[in-house]
Amino acid sequence: MNEQTVDKDWWRGAVIYQIYPRSYQDSNGDGIGDLNGITGRIPHIASLGVDAIWISPFFTSPMKDFGYDVSDYCDVDPMFGTLSDFDVLVETAHSYGIKVMIDLVLSHTSKDHPWFIESKSSKDNPKADWYVWADPKPDGTPPTNWLSIFGGPGWQWHAGREQYYQHNFLVEQPDLNLHNPQVQDALLDVVRFWLDRGVDGFRLDTINFYFHDLELRDNPPLPPEERNDSTAPKVNPYNHQLHLYDKNRPENLAFLERFRALLDEYPAATAVGEVGDSQMGLEIMGEYTKGDNRVHMCYSFEFLASDKPTAARVVQVMEDVDEKAPEGWACWAYSNHDVVRHPTRWDLGPAAARAMTTLMMCLRGSVCIYQGEELGLPEADVPFEDLQDPYGIQFWPEFKGRDGCRTPMPWDNSNQNGGFTAASPWLPVSHMHLPNAVSEQERDPGALLHHYRRAIGFRHAHKALTKGAHSKVTHEGDVVTFTRSHGDEVIFVAVNLSGDPATIDAPAGQWHQIGQELGSVAPGPDGKLHLGPWQPALALKV
Known part of the structure; x- marks a missing residue:
């Protein structure tokens, strides 16, 4: 290509x-x-x-x-x-x-990754600083209060180096040191x-x-x-x-x-x-x-x-x-x-x-x-x-x-x-x-x-929806409304996010109903949008 x-x-x-x-x-x-x-x-x-x-x-x-x-x-x-x-x-x-x-x-990697196997082997090997290692506090506890997202401390003691390594996740997932x-x-x-x-x-x-x-x-x-x-x-x-x-x-x-x-x-x-x-x-x-x-x-x-x-x-x-x-x-x-x-x-x-x-x-x-x-x-x-x-x-x-x-x-x-x-x-x-x-x-x-x-x-089918800008998103009760625009294409979007019917004003100007395949509703003769439960209204500006 x-x-x-x-x-x-x-x-x-x-x-x-x-x-x-x-x-x-x-x-x-x-x-x-x-x-x-x-x-x-x-x-x-x-x-x-x-x-x-x-x-x-x-x-x-x-x-x-x-x-x-x-x-x-x-x-x-x-x-x-x-x-x-x-x-x-x-x-x-x-x-x-x-x-x-x-x-x-x-x-992070697995503790079985060759990088970590080398890193944990000593404090002076070529990959010694490839992971987050730290000395304990004077009382032997972890260097910080950081926690693991899987529960418990975010540090694990390693007897060989007499240091802790950081793990934001499982103990088996030591954190890489991207400062290196x-x-x-x-x-x-x-x-x-x-x-x-x-x-x-x-x-x-x-x-x-x-x-x-x-x-x-x-x-x-x-x-x-x-x-x-x-x-x-x-x-x-x-x-x-x-x-x-x-x-x-x-x-x-x-x-x-x-x-x-x-x-x-x-x-x-x-x-x-x-x-x-x-x-x-x-x-x-x-x-x-x-x-x-x-x-x-x-x-x-x-x-x-x-x-x-x-x-x-x-x-x-x-x-x-x-x-x-x-x-x-x-x-x-x-x-x-x-x-x-x-x-x-x-x-x-x-x-x-x-x-x-x-x-x-x-x-x-x-x-x-x-x-x-x-x-x-x-x-x-x-x-x-x-x-x-x-x-x-x-x-x-x-x-x-x-x-x-x-x-x-x-x-x-x-x-x-x-x-x-x-x-x-x-x-x-x-x-x-x-x-x-x-x-x-x-x-x-x-x-x-x-x-x-x-x-x-x-x-x-509509560039306004994929790459376009959007207006300020607002809501009238349970109905979300906004417009998307790209070049000359302007699309009005309203979606009723409730199980009850809703009525809102149709947008000002001339609009053509689109999205019928998605259940889109057109304005009624009174100029209102009468939305059924969970129903959208989608329209293209003429």
């Missing part, structure tokens, strides 16, 4: 489909999804009309945190296949016009390896955790009224601190600029960062995506939290984005592999799920949808004896962990495993998911799957 024809801005307004590879499709009968399974399901993904896929980690790993503990950044774990299988996946996706993004975990330029260089070599292999971009795990405070200052306490559960469950003491020093450090900006400069050597590579912070998420998103020399887009946890997005809440979030990240670019998500699926989290019926999807596809920003979201899957109830997630095992029963959103994808209703595998699946397939299987919904014209296809298609 001629470089002049490459859309370097393809990510702006894109719809990205997240795949959790363990649970998408098993191709070899071992009960675990794999790369060849994803390749075989590319036609389904293409039928949705998405721009890209994001594949959660498939690198070599001891799987203490299911791939987010990497022991080799440049190889595929045998349970998922081989590098050749990955190459075929990329080639197949590209043949369908789908870009491939992969999940990079740059803040050699570590940065090694990580950027990993980025180049995958770009040279044909990937189109990256999802950056825990992008705001890359640096720690060199002065090792304690985090201040967070008042109870400021705590929320968007980053960690309510029962986790992690929520009791304002995380100023164990993450969110200003030194990260310079590294992100190095990272972006590398991406810019390639025709249209992109990145979306995961900002994990309950208090400063939008400010960090604004900093990290500001200008054209850092990451392209970030998502924080506003719509991944337990708070149901009422009309007033949506307006507040969008106002906060305009205030705290005016030059940034958000990537919106309702569900992912770390949170309770949103139909359960927000108690949404089918009509409400349609309305929320329509709204998301009209918001300014890019969009991530999570496998099974297009089927309206509720959270699965995984019994304790079947749990795999160490997070859930640690905090059971007050927090059941992440397995309920990670159960296998139901492809058909012909057997108890939903067409995912012929073997015993690594997590049980939920019986409540089988009626929502792809095969069942394909036969039902009114199924949510078809609504997702229509909503994504509607978004792509």
Whole structure:
């Protein structure tokens, strides 16, 4: 392809489909999804009309945190296949016009990574400073009050070095020291390896955790009224601190600029960062995506939290984005592999799920949808004896962990495993998911799957929705309203986010109704918009 024809801005307004590879499709009968399974399901993904896929980690790993503990950044774990299988996946996706993004975990590695094995061997080896090591306090306790997001102290004692190492997550996931330029260089070599292999971009795990405070200052306490559960469950003491020093450090900006400069050597590579912070998420998103020399887009946890997005809440979030990240670019998500699926989290019926999807596809920003979201899957109830997630095992029963959103994808209703595998699946397939299987919904014209296809298609049909500006987002009662504009195209959007009918004034001027395939309503003879429960009104300015 001629470089002049490459859309370097393809990510702006894109719809990205997240795949959790363990649970998408098993191709070899071992009960675990794999790369060849994803390749075989590319036609389904293409039928949705998405721009890209994001594949959660498939690198070599001891799987203490299911791939987010990497022991080799440049190889595929045998349970998922081989590098050749990955190459075929990329080639197949590209043949369908789908870009491939992969999940990079740059803040920490597995304790089994050769870098850490060398680092822990002494205080003077070549990689001694590649991880965050610190001496104990005089009384032998950890050097700071920093906590692990998985519960307990964020430091682990190592007898060989007689020092602590930092771990923001599991004890088995030591944190890299990105203050060391050699570590940065090694990580950027990993980025180049995958770009040279044909990937189109990256999802950056825990992008705001890359640096720690060199002065090792304690985090201040967070008042109870400021705590929320968007980053960690309510029962986790992690929520009791304002995380100023164990993450969110200003030194990260310079590294992100190095990272972006590398991406810019390639025709249209992109990145979306995961900002994990309950208090400063939008400010960090604004900093990290500001200008054209850092990451392209970030998502924080506003719509991944337990708070149901009422009309007033949506307006507040969008106002906060305009205030705290005016030059940034958000990537919106309702569900992912770390949170309770949103139909359960927000108690949404089918009509409400349609309305929320329509709204998301009209918001300014890019969009991530999570496998099974297009089927309206509720959270699965995984019994304790079947749990795999160490997070859930640690905090059971007050927090059941992440397995309920990670159960296998139901492809058909012909057997108890939903067409995912012929073997015993690594997590049980939920019986409540089988009626929502792809095969069942394909036969039902009114199924949510078809609504997702229509909503994504509607978004792509209008540049105002993908790349355009937006007016101030407002609400009249339970109805969210705003306009999107790009050039001469101006689109009015109103979505009733309640189960009750609502009436609002139609927008002034001449408008042509669009979006009938999404249930859009036209103005009545009285000049009002009479919206049914969970109904949108979509119009193009004439």
